[in-house]
Structures are given as C-alpha cells and as structure tokens.
Amino acid sequence: MEENIQKYQEKIRELAEAILTAEGMELVEAECLRMPSGWLVRIFMDREGGVTLDDCSEISHQLGDVLDVNDVPPGPYSLEVSSPGLDRPLVKDKDFVKYQGRAVNVRLRKKLAGIRHFKGTLVDFIEEDGKKFLIVEVSGMSYRIPREMVLKAHLVYNIEGKIREDN
Numbered sequence: 001m002e003e004n005i006q007k008y009q010e011k012i013r014e015l016a017e018a019i020l021t022a023e024g025m026e027l028v029e030a031e032c033l034r035m036p037s038g039w040l041v042r043i044f045m046d047r048e049g050g051v052t053l054d055d056c057s058e059i060s061h062q063l064g065d066v067l068d069v070n071d072v073p074p075g076p077y078s079l080e081v082s083s084p085g086l087d088r089p090l091v092k093d094k095d096f097v098k099y100q101g102r103a104v105n106v107r108l109r110k111k112l113a114g115i116r117h118f119k120g121t122l123v124d125f126i127e128e129d130g131k132k133f134l135i136v137e138v139s140g141m142s143y144r145i146p147r148e149m150v151l152k153a154h155l156v157y158n159i160e161g162k163i164r165e166d167n
Contacts, residue, residue, distance in 0.1 A: 103119075
C-alpha cells in the first residue's frame, strides 16, 4: 500500500510540476494521502510575488482535469491547492539556502545527538565532499544535520520573529 502511495505521489508531482511550470509557478510540495473516504491530494505552489486565490483556483481546475484523465489517484479524491503559507515546507536544497537565518522546525528520520526534532534557526546549508548539511542553532547550540536525515522541515512563523521554546 505504501509503495502505491509513493507511486501516485510521484505521478501527481510530475503532472503538477508540468502545469505549474507552464504557468510560471513552482511546485513546493505534493502530498497524496489515503483517507477513509478516498484520497486527499495537496499541492503547495509558489511564485515570485506570491500566488493569488485565482491562481489556486485555475491550477486546481487544470490539475483536476489532468488527474481525472490519468486516473491518479484511482477512485474518489479531494484536491487542495494553496500557497505554502507562513509555515512553508522546506523541501528542495534551494529552500534551505533561501531561508537561512529563519526559524525552522526540522524532523529527522532518526535521532542525531539524541534528538529527532530540532526547533531553531537555520544558520547555513553547506556541501562538503559531496554531502549536504543543514546547520541549525538551537538554544545557543549548533547542530550539523546531514540533509539525507531530514524527514520534514518547515519555517516557523510568529509575530515577534523569535523562536518560541514552549511548543
């Protein structure tokens, strides 16, 4: 089952990327989740200057038609198309470069230094000897996190612009 979800997610990503590129937008993330009532397909998109509600509506119609023709995912599904929001997911290497200095949440595939979840400041994104690393500072401590260990990462937004330690 998990293998099929991955297959559908890759196909959805491929189809969405083609449509978004043609419209001058970028695919931030594509998710395909199995729900009791069918499938949930989420598309997060962006472009310089941001996206509008009309952009989301237009892409939703275009992508919905393409998903129906390709029968991906099979059966009933709900499609959500939106901007990445203030807590934007960090998916591509260029995201980690672009958002240096910002507050982030980083969840790892396995523990590093006894920690699996880091909430701090993204200080740097580096490449050494063909390996990529995020440098994240948490409470004055700097952690060098191998890129391949990152399961999920996203920006943290709060009004004060400071990292809240209590959540």
